[in-house]
Amino acid sequence: xxxxxVDYFGxxxxxxxxxRELLAGFTTFISMAYILFVNPSVLGASGMNKGAxxxxxxxxxxxxxxxxxxxAKYPIATAPGLGVNAFFAYSVCIGMKIPWQTALAxxxxxxxxxxxxxxxxxxxxIIDAIPADLKSAISAGIGLFIAFIGMADGGLxxxxxxxxxxxxxxxxxxxxxxxxxxxxxxxMVKKTPGGIFIGxxxxxxxxxxxxxxxxxxxxxxxxxxLKPTFLVAVKHIGDINSLQLIVVVLxxxxxxxxxxxxxxxxxxxxxxxxxxxxxxxxxxxxxxDSTAMLAGSLLGTSPVSAYIESxxxxxxGGRSGLTAVVTxxxxxxxxxxxxxxxxxxxQVTAPAxxxxxxxxxxxxxxxxxxxxxxxxxxFLIVLGMPLTYSISDGLALGFIAYPITMIAAKRGKEVHxxxxxxxxxxxxxxxxxxx
Numbered sequence: 379x380x381x382x383x384v385d386y387f388g389x390x391x392x393x394x395x396x397x398r399e400l401l402a403g404f405t406t407f408i409s410m411a412y413i414l415f416v417n418p419s420v421l422g423a424s425g426m427n428k429g430a431x432x433x434x435x436x437x438x439x440x441x442x443x444x445x446x447x448x449x450a451k452y453p454i455a456t457a458p459g460l461g462v463n464a465f466f467a468y469s470v471c472i473g474m475k476i477p478w479q480t481a482l483a484x485x486x487x488x489x490x491x492x493x494x495x496x497x498x499x500x501x502x503x504i505i506d507a508i509p510a511d512l513k514s515a516i517s518a519g520i521g522l523f524i525a526f527i528g529m530a531d532g533g534l535x536x537x538x539x540x541x542x543x544x545x546x547x548x549x550x551x552x553x554x555x556x557x558x559x560x561x562x563x564x565x566m567v568k569k570t571p572g573g574i575f576i577g578x579x580x581x582x583x584x585x586x587x588x589x590x591x592x593x594x595x596x597x598x599x600x601x602x603x604l605k606p607t608f609l610v611a612v613k614h615i616g617d618i619n620s621l622q623l624i625v626v627v628l629x630x631x632x633x634x635x636x637x638x639x640x641x642x643x644x645x646x647x648x649x650x651x652x653x654x655x656x657x658x659x660x661x662x663x664x665x666x667d668s669t670a671m672l673a674g675s676l677l678g679t680s681p682v683s684a685y686i687e688s689x690x691x692x693x694x695g696g697r698s699g700l701t702a703v704v705t706x707x708x709x710x711x712x713x714x715x716x717x718x719x720x721x722x723x724x725q726v727t728a729p730a731x732x733x734x735x736x737x738x739x740x741x742x743x744x745x746x747x748x749x750x751x752x753x754x755x756x757f758l759i760v761l762g763m764p765l766t767y768s769i770s771d772g773l774a775l776g777f778i779a780y781p782i783t784m785i786a787a788k789r790g791k792e793v794h795x796x797x798x799x800x801x802x803x804x805x806x807x808x809x810x811x812x813x
Contacts, residue, residue: 383700384396387399387447387451387698387700388451388698389697389698389700392697392698394695394698396700398695398696399453399695399697399700399704400700400704401694401696402453402691402692402694402704403691403700403702403703403704403705403707403708404704404705404708405571405572405694405696406685406690406696406701406702406705407455407704407708408571408572408575408576408690409571409572409574409690409691410455410575410687410705411572411708412575413435413457413458413460414435414436414439414715415432415722415726416460416722416731417435417457417458417460417463418431418432420460420463420466420527421478421680423467423471424472424478424481425471425478426478426606426607426678427602429602429603430602430603430604430605430606430678431607431678431679432601432602433601433602433604433677434604434607434677434679435679436710436712437604437673437710438457438670438671438679438682439456439457439709440706440707440709440710441669441673441706442456442457442666442667442674442682442706443455443456443702444707445665445669445670446667446684446702447698447701447705447706448699448703449662449665450659450662450663450665450666450699451659451698451699452645452649452659452663452702453691453692453697453700453702454641454685455684455685455702455705456666456667456670456684456685457685457709458674458680458683459633459634459637459638459681459683460520460524460734461521461637461738461769462520462630462633462634462637463679464523464524464527465629465630465633465768465769466630466681468527468767469767469769469770470484477614479610479611479613479614480614480617482607482610482611482614483613483615483618484618484623484627484630485611485630485671485674485681486611486612486615486672486675486676487615487618488627488630488631488634488681489672489674489675490672491627491631492634492635492668492671492672493665493668493669493672496661496664496668501635501639501664502664503796504635507794507795507797508797509752511746511752512755512756512777512780513639513741514741514742514744514745515741515745515756515757515759515776516637516759517637517738517741518738518739518740518741518760519759519762519764519772519773520637520769521734521735521736521737521739522735522738522739522761522763522764523735523763523764523769523772524738525731525732525734525736526735526764526767528727528730529728529732531555531724531727531728532554532558532724532725532728532729532732533547533552533555533725533728534546534555534728550590551585551590554584554591554723555581555725555728557580557584558581558729559577559728559729559733561580561581561729562729562730563733565577566736571694572690574687574733577730578726578729578730581725582721582722582726585721585726586721591723591726592721593721594717594721596717597715597718598714599717600714601713601714604677604678606678607677607679608676608677609676610678611676625770625806626770628803629770629773630681633769633770633773634671634682634683637684638664638683641683641684642657642663642664642684645686645688645689645692649692649696649697663684667683667684671683686737688701688702742760749787750783750787751783751784751786751787751789754779755775755776755780755783758775758776759773759775759776759777762774773804774804777800777803778804778805780797781797781798781801
């Protein structure tokens with residue numbers, strides 16, 4: 379059996395070993411296990427049942443990892459994306475006052491479109507149309523938005539009538555956030571595998587010791603029921619009946635689209651898979667994540683995408699799909715730890731959100747800041763997302779500015795026709811929001 383696995387995943391050709399791939403899979407899981415607790419916390423803000431979201435998160439993540447490993451044979455793990463889940467909860471449900479059931483139907487429709495455009499290879503076409511600088515700006519903007527939410531959740535920043543936002547009152551549970559942030563930062567600097575996860579565990583233990591967090595009555599249990607969210611998306615497809623909701627669907631599509639594309643390319647470069655600036659088997663990789671997104675919407679979670687934390691597994695030597703398969707199996711085992719959800723308060727998850735923001739902000743280095751026609755739209759995307767508290771609004775600001783600044787720089791011919799099309803899409807988007 380072991381020999382068959384070694385042959386199927388081509389471990390000898392990739393100069394890796396069975397043991398190393400197992401270790402890499404475990405490392406990747408530990409690095410991203412926080413999503414099992416963070417995703418229910420974020421989506422719970424929209425009114426969704428946290429237990430059902432926990433189960434949906436584990437199953438959708440497992441499916442995506444297994445497909446990515448077995449079909450695409452990449453050491454890349456998938457899970458519901460941080461950033462797009464914040465868009466789901468905070469922008470769509472809370473900001474636009476759209477019921478989570480309708481938002482979930484939007485994810486379902488977006489995922490069907492995702493699968494179709496993957497089959498017809500349109501994803502690659504659109505990815506090529508968007509300038510690399512703007513792709514980097516999108517990733518960085520989502521990172522700042524996530525960090526902003528983390529700082530607010532942890533009490534580090536608060537609403538201020540004089541200055542819009544201000545420094546929080548450092549008392550009570552806010553000290554848990556500060557402790558978690560310091561511990562996680564030290565672990566990340568020391569490149570400790572699973573630093574984010576360990577930081578969350580340490581913060582939870584301190585909170586329990588100080589009586590700030592109630593101890594769960596048990597650690598293991600059967601997975602929470604999916605009933606509150608299972609197939610709700612299908613039942614509410616009829617709710618997608620306005621131009622505003624169509625734009626929401628497109629935004630789910632665009633955000634997941636760019637997030638996954640950038641992550642896949644970045645990880646492929648790290649692992650040395652890129653050949654002639656192209657990623658081999660990208661079709662299978664894109665199909666794996668789009669299928670997981672479709673399954674996730676039916677189970678009851680926000681869009682699934684490739685995870686940058688896969689870099690932790692790649693860093694310890696993971697080079698084959700076996701790494702992703704191991705991660706997927708561990709997500710299934712993770713189903714039986716749901717009682718720990720009660721321990722994972724917003725002060726526990728806040729440091730994780732802030733550190734993930736730091737990781738995503740790294741992409742700003744790829745933006746050509748010396749060219750104002752590139753710098754202005756990129757800056758509007760990066761700053762627009764956290765300050766408007768909306769990923770879609772930040773995207774709109776940058777995508778509207780880009781053709782204008784490029785034409786002003788007499789570089790209008792370099793702008794892809796699809797980008798001109800998106801210019802008008804987002805003009806309409808703003809018009810809808812203002813009516």
